[in-house]
């Protein structure tokens with residue numbers, strides 16, 4: 129068994145083939161079947177195919193592992209990091225050691241490319257729960273999503289679901305949107321001139337966390353030019369807070385629906401919760417006008433007080449565990465200092 133299997137860096141990726149390999153699950157659609165996922169998403173978020181590993185049986189791709197480069201801050205120090213975002217093996221080929229072998233290949237590739245740190249995720253209930261541990265990774269953190277339903281009517285139409293999904297959907301229904309007019313300042317869409325201030329806010333926030341992405345103006349601009357929308361609370365030319373959003377078509381049961389994501393929320397020190405809530409509410413109202421029936425925030429811990437008041441609930445069954453492995457001595461030393469990882473905020477593709 130496995131003799132005709134081989135593992136390669138996918139130098140010239142065929143994104144259609146890759147996307148078709150992701151999400152092989154009889155209860156769900158594949159990645160490539162989602163109207164808004166697949167090729168474009170992959171190319172945007174994981175732009176460096178030197179970090180794509182394929183498992184081939186003969187000429188057929190039966191598994192893939194995809195990482196993307198990121199600069200991560202650990203308590204104020206930057207590390208050149210590879211984030212393993214996707215690990216997939218076609219159903220028929222699972223439990224034969226393919227993911228473990230892809231990981232081996234990926235680790236040797238990212239080490240030879242000079243990365244200092246590698247981060248990976250494991251999604252609850254998706255198999256291979258010990259692969260990362262066996263490869264020397266350390267479990268550091270659990271992620272979840274918090275969500276809120278904006279358009280109850282639309283959601284009701286999606287209620288032709290299996291009982292479990294129905295229960296989840298009902299839990300997060302909270303269509304009400306409160307006050308959206310700021311007491312001070314104005315809420316508006318981002319302008320080019322705001323970007324420096326927003327990047328500064330994002331990096332100040334990153335430095336308050338144990339591990340977080342480091343932002344640059346170019347990186348933020350690239351995201352805005354693509355599909356991200358940013359809303360700010362501004363007063364007298366100072367940005368008091370910013371919410372970075374993104375929309376994506378997801379599925380629930382057999383139906384598609386658009387979900388808004390609050391990717392990041394950052395505020396100046398001293399901005400009170402009420403003002404934060406009003407900014408977020410304003411964004412929610414704009415989403416609702418676009419008939420987006422639900423919204424989600426992937427990293428609820430740091431603004432939990434703010435979003436809980438707005439009717440967000442933690443989404444059940446959507447938990448990811450973050451694993452980390454240092455590849456250099458300085459990275460190892462930076463990690464050793466941290467006893468308990470309380471706040472980690474790293475970009476996740478899915």
Ligand SMILES: CC(C)(COP(=O)(O)OP(=O)(O)OC[C@H]1O[C@@H](n2cnc3c(N)ncnc32)[C@H](O)[C@@H]1OP(=O)(O)O)[C@@H](O)C(=O)NCCC(=O)NCCS
Nearest residue numbers: 214215216217222223224225226227228255256257258259
């Ligand atoms: C997670 C996943 C990648 C694992 O792939 P895999 O090739 O089956 O992984 P491996 O075979 O290396 O390891 C899986 C398990 O099989 C075991 N195994 C490996 N070879 C084996 C063999 N010959 N016989 C029996 N068991 C074996 C491993 O010990 C491992 O055990 P663990 O779960 O305790 O860690 C796969 O289950 C998958 O694609 N899941 C879906 C992922 C997903 O939903 N991704 C979302 C998009 S990002």
